[in-house]
Amino acid sequence: MQTLTTDIRANLKIILSEIGTQSPVAVKEFIIGKTRFLNAALIYNNGMVSKDMLNRDVLNPLMIQLSEDLNLNINIPEYLSRKYISLCNTVVRNNLEEAISGIKTGKAVLIIDKISSFILIDAAEGNYRSISEPVNEPVIRGPREGFIENINTNIGILRRRIKSKYLTVEKFIIGRHTQTELALVYLKDIVDDDVLNEIRERIRVIDIDGAAGIGAIEQYIEKHPYSPFPQTFGTERADKIQANLMEGRVAIILDNVPFVITAPAIFEEFFQAVEDYNERSIVSSITRLLRMLNIFIVITMPAIYLTFVKYNSELFPINSVVPLVLSRKGILLSPFLEILAMEIVVEVLREGGLRLPGKVGQVLSVVGGLIIGDAAIRAKFASPTTLLILGITVVATFVIPNYDMAIAIRVLRFPILILSEMMGMFGIALGWYFIIVHICSLESFGVPYFSINKPGDFKDLFIRTQFWKMNKRPESIPNKDPVRQSDFRYKWLKGRKENNEKGRN
Incomplete structure (x- = not known):
């Protein structure tokens, strides 16, 4: 892990050389302190940060309102972050890679002379499409909330729908040049560890120049590339991803893409609609x-x-x-x-x-x-x-x-x-024989693609039974917690029947 030096000029040179001379990176140099001045520099990416936020909440407090000499014996970045910088999302770091990654993703970095740590300031701003109804998956009766091209917004949509403390997000960087963010989202208390590790390992070994889209990621990680059948389930609807996470699947979210895929996938789920x-x-x-x-x-x-x-x-x-x-x-x-x-x-x-x-x-x-x-x-x-x-x-x-x-x-x-x-x-007949054999031979991340030998799954397979009868999660998707609801309706009906009998007596 490479850290910053205590020389601001050397740090600026290292950061700018790593980001690239052709990138639209801006550097605002200024001084802080009352009589003993310290050189400081704010580094950010033009077009990806809110300059109003930086001027109001960072530069104005440090250049105008700060009227004291800073003691080098204290943690100056931590002190400034707590007392003068009023933005809510600021952290103190010393890892050079975090500084470079932060600037590339729309954050600002504040470095100070004679100090090897820096302040990472989240002032990201961008023009993104607002959350709207999915164009390709409209419904007559159901939620009208779809994903957009911002990965953090998409994760926020899922967090708003699933408030459990077990909702876990793991982030990866895909592409040597594009350096696109990819997130795995799952419920830690439900997802099967073997399935999760398999998905995580297949994503971890991806080594490409750039992520063209979620379809490319899907093809990189699938086991049967020559099969016409999709081996992950893709959608732009948040309610479908929520339902899949609750059954023990893992969601894969790629930045700049309004579609999310879940794995493992089974054949039957492609014929289930929200209206069902x-x-x-x-x-x-x-x-x-x-x-x-x-x-x-x-x-x-x-x-x-x-x-x-x-x-x-x-x-x-x-x-x-x-x-x-x-x-x-x-x-x-x-x-x-x-x-x-x-x-x-x-x-x-x-x-x-x-x-x-x-x-x-x-x-x-x-x-x-x-x-x-x-x-x-x-x-x-x-x-x-x-x-x-x-x-x-x-x-x-x-x-x-x-x-x-x-x-x-x-x-x-x-x-x-x-x-x-x-x-x-x-x-x-011969063609159908080959189709059925092929479907039965497929698997999605270790899970059989077509499995009709799970008696519990027949309640939501070719037909959908009453909700109060579907007490267990699908057996075809491995999970840690097979029970998703109790027999509360049976207990309620039983209690009601007993009360009626007592009333007659």
């Missing part, structure tokens, strides 16, 4: 089952249609065969090429809509789809039945609440379509 826990259980269960059904529709429906048209048209009811044959009369492309071409067009429209501004993108997706669909039918490139099947498939993808999982499922329908072209219904 704000509606009655029967409504939530039906909706969740509908989402599960849509997995099959998105992956398999175009392939089944292709199989029926090419191999097994006899499976259609006789009244449906004639309209189907007539709808394909004069079509230039084979059924496989027809479906594949229209699938590619749909994906192009979807990507184009995402890249354009919000309202323009929506218009492009709707109008473009109508125009291209009508033109394809008129030009005999596609049949109306094919466009109907693809339309149902596209709408079904919107039911999946997690964007990362929706992309993975959309990708899987292409290999299934190719297998159905080659082997018919057997190809579809």
Whole structure:
């Protein structure tokens, strides 16, 4: 650990050389004391600190209000910090690395001649987006609070939601050049130590020039990089992260990114929405089952249609065969090429809509789809039945609440379509076999990705039972404290029943 010297000029030279001569670092040199003057310097990064705060709470008290000679035998930085500097967040340090890191993150450093310690002053200021409703994850009934691009604000949001003393934050610096802050957030009394150590170790060994985003961090730490399925759960909603922390997961927050990921992740959680826990259980269960059904529709429906048209048209009811044959009369492309071409067009429209501004993108997706669909039918490139099947498939993808999982499922329908072209219904069955085997072989930080052999998890798996029946945390996520609530409702009902019986007697 390198410390400062007692020579202010040497200290300034060291700090400025470490930060870089091209950086917008400002140095305000001044003197303090009544008759025995001491040279001092305030070092800060232009554009990252509040100059009003520094002028009012640091420079004005030290340069104008200080009217005494300072005794070198006392701890002068500590004395000034307590008596003259009125900012609430000031600490005295002597580690050179802390001084450099503080200046880079928007803090000011006050160094004094003949003293090897310094005052680290938190006067950071920046223009950040205010907390607002997540754009990509709106809800009908639930909180409307989302993360922003400031890591400290995001941690503060979680601290406001979880006031437990066990809420723990560990910080790392990622990137040799960007030096981006990354935080692990977890509940120390719930999280499993093995899972936490695994995540911590994978993050600790990251050695890169710069952190491009939370998606890059996710790919650096995952075990199965070639799998289409996401192995961490990403969201911009604070209530989802709160719920995941309460189940024993670890949140990973990266500065300058409004998305937070949690690990370990399991397959089922990607189909659970906020509304599931704000509606009655029967409504939530039906909706969740509908989402599960849509997995099959998105992956398999175009392939089944292709199989029926090419191999097994006899499976259609006789009244449906004639309209189907007539709808394909004069079509230039084979059924496989027809479906594949229209699938590619749909994906192009979807990507184009995402890249354009919000309202323009929506218009492009709707109008473009109508125009291209009508033109394809008129030009005999596609049949109306094919466009109907693809339309149902596209709408079904919107039911999946997690964007990362929706992309993975959309990708899987292409290999299934190719297998159905080659082997018919057997190809579809073979494709599903490989998908299920692959999902069952995945793990997220030592936790099985797909596990349906935990009886306790069935209360919040394909359906959601009553809240008062979910007394334990999910068994599929390792944790130290499996009980999250007592049987208070049973006790209350039992006591009420006993009181009623006493009243009758």
